[in-house]
Amino acid sequence: MTAFAALMAFQRETEALAQIAGRLGWDQETVMPEGAAEQRGEEMAAIEGVLHARRTDPRVGDWLDAAEAPDPAGARALELIGRAYRRNAAVPARLASEFARVTSLAQGIWAEARARDDVAHFLPTLEKVVALSREKGHALAAAGFGAGDAYDALLDDYEPEATAQGIAAMFDRMRPRLVDLREAVLGAANPPAPLTGQFAEARQIGLARDLATAFGYDWNRGRLDLAVHPFSSGSGNDARITTRVVETDPFNCFYSTIHEVGHATYELGIDAAHFLTPLGQGVSMGVHESQSRIYENQIGRCRAFTGWLHGQMHAVFGGLSVGSAEEFYRTVNRVSAGFIRTEADEVHYNLHIMMRFDLERALFGGGLEVADLEDAWNTRFARDFGVAVDRPAHGVLQDVHWSVGLFGYFPTYALGNVYAGCLHAALRADLPDLDAALASGDARPATDWLREKVQRHGGLYRPAEVIARACGSAPSEEPLLDYLEAKFRAIYGL
């Protein structure tokens, strides 16, 4: 057996074990009995230990040194395995283990602090997480990741080859146009009415299933369950989605479902030949988010598709508080200032991200200390959103990310929106009749286009490259901003 074949066989087992760890996570968030939590922690630690040992196995280094790729896909697989191996090798075992230990406890402490609106309860833990994350970033930077920059070295794990400098420059170009749009929309006369009423859980779930079907979600290789925080899980031939139900807010369920269908359909759309190889998963968090976002927003919230959804809701729930399809479209896209990122509309969402990005960069070399983070958050929020944060759970404590050491992750959400903007422009140019299908509740032509242009490649091309290949030009924020301005100026009669 050649070194390449030996490495790929070893890696295939590792990928299969990683799928198992992911499946355990799904189980934990959907069906696990409550009393099993502590034992599950020990089970997860055991499988993570196995994965860590395989990912840092010295034989991988030897095989990498000796392996010759038979084709471009093989070369890319070697590149991805080598990158992951060097990242793992760059972080000392002591630091990796301490990072795992502290962040696993930190998530629970953060949840307690958020429930009690008690920043002080979380601060000592967050101090530790930030210190360990800085140490990890510096260790990776010393090994050459992120071109020697600690924050970029962390960001590189989620969006390879992106840099904070590039993202900051892009955000600087985006912010004025988003702020202008936001102010114009919030000042407009005759805003859309919110949807009111009670929407029974079983009917919401039934329609959520229809929505997933409308986007071509493959039920033979997936399933829908309830979870407190919706997520998708799994790669290859088993990519499951979750949603949640709020009886007064069916859009929460519906658009969470469509969002997760985007993620899961990306995984399911990858060429089967890549399954259980390093190319068998979405290539980056940003590209992943581009799929969930284009499904949720550019397609799911467009006039043609909401027209169909309006009819479905009428049929399922009877009379709605919003009468006409046009008014329903405006209601779905209603813009309102709010504290919470995950509830933000398309106009506000990226502003939430920009703020987090600047704060975490300030924590990494910008002179901001954890003790001052809440003040920095509140000051910035008041400036960007025009309102004072009313309680920490609506402010600095709202997101789980920092508690588990996910620094460098937030900007990938905005990158996903930018990529979605590019893809949407190209999609509409290629499929001029898409609205006719969407108006009849069929979004599969969009899925087919995205599968062909993006999804099937999995990890074969680099993130920016896969978007550029799909769109015919390098990623840019312009299509997203043009789309947002056109859409919301029309909705708000500006």
Added chain:
Amino acid sequence: MTAFAALMAFQRETEALAQIAGRLGWDQETVMPEGAAEQRGEEMAAIEGVLHARRTDPRVGDWLDAAEAPDPAGARALELIGRAYRRNAAVPARLASEFARVTSLAQGIWAEARARDDVAHFLPTLEKVVALSREKGHALAAAGFGAGDAYDALLDDYEPEATAQGIAAMFDRMRPRLVDLREAVLGAANPPAPLTGQFAEARQIGLARDLATAFGYDWNRGRLDLAVHPFSSGSGNDARITTRVVETDPFNCFYSTIHEVGHATYELGIDAAHFLTPLGQGVSMGVHESQSRIYENQIGRCRAFTGWLHGQMHAVFGGLSVGSAEEFYRTVNRVSAGFIRTEADEVHYNLHIMMRFDLERALFGGGLEVADLEDAWNTRFARDFGVAVDRPAHGVLQDVHWSVGLFGYFPTYALGNVYAGCLHAALRADLPDLDAALASGDARPATDWLREKVQRHGGLYRPAEVIARACGSAPSEEPLLDYLEAKFRAIYGL
């Protein structure tokens, strides 16, 4: 760290990984999307590979040589680890891997053959499985298991320290009394009527949940789902059950549920200090089956409990085809000759087992060849049950066990019934008022007694020892036969 501590820490991770493999099996049989089957096979192979490597890790042998147990539980843990290690070491890697490969394919081929009633389709595969099983039995016997006997060496995996000779002698004592009882019952005038009607799935599941609650099933550490073949899964703080629904036969759902509650409650009832140690699971298949059988039969089908169930069924389903509680009790315990082991009543069940036990012993040194197995089955069935097998799916193809190489497993079902008979006699002697609780739908006093006497010990004592400690005397078939004769002679007015 002492060798004992190092071994126990290593073993604890192995047990946690084994729980994960079990959870994947649960997922596969309950919630997994169909299209994920092939990928799941690869995932299962990966985790089984990890488990096999750990179970045969030479360090375990070194630790076993050096370890000193601090207490009797530690000594028993060393004994169980040593036994498993020596069993794994006794089977050559080539044979273990070939056995795994052939049996994993054989199950599918068996299922096809059964669906098509095509014995010839299965025979070449069964030849291989039997040949590999014989080879495995001889390898284990050569290492001293089963006192040098190949069949006993296989049996020893499911019921340590049981011997085919001892079981055969016991079956010889049981058979005449069971045959006499069977003939008397089938010849009786005025047999009970079967239950007829349609019983909606949701209501069956609702009452199944109530039944599990009645036996004290801990919903905080378990759950109930549907499966094609009901099973229980998991140890420690996560032991789940499954059931199935046939709309014309609610007893199928109800008694499958109670049976699986018996298995799961055994696991959940083990002292928490034993969880994720070698003592943290039921000690043998026979003792496990004793718990499921006493729940299902001696308690679940007794007059007091069926009286309560009759009232519940009236409340849930409205009028029943069986009017009085007494007639309902007779219907629940209706005896009828049938081809299928899993559908057999208490009078017939052990006769099915005895036949399989004799056939598989004949395959292991008794001169029976696979090519003649169907004839042997049909001849024996006609003799024991007085009817000719009408199709292979009702005969030699009905059970999955042999296809997956489970030789030596069948007799543990009858041992479980024998143990249940012993435990039931002791339970009734200790709790003279049990019927009053059962008549009000509360079987928890029985669970409490079984937990205290049997369940909490997990693997601490040897199988026959745990029964003897609970009952005050060595296991014997007498209590079971006395119980069956008294119960069914009364029901059938003999």
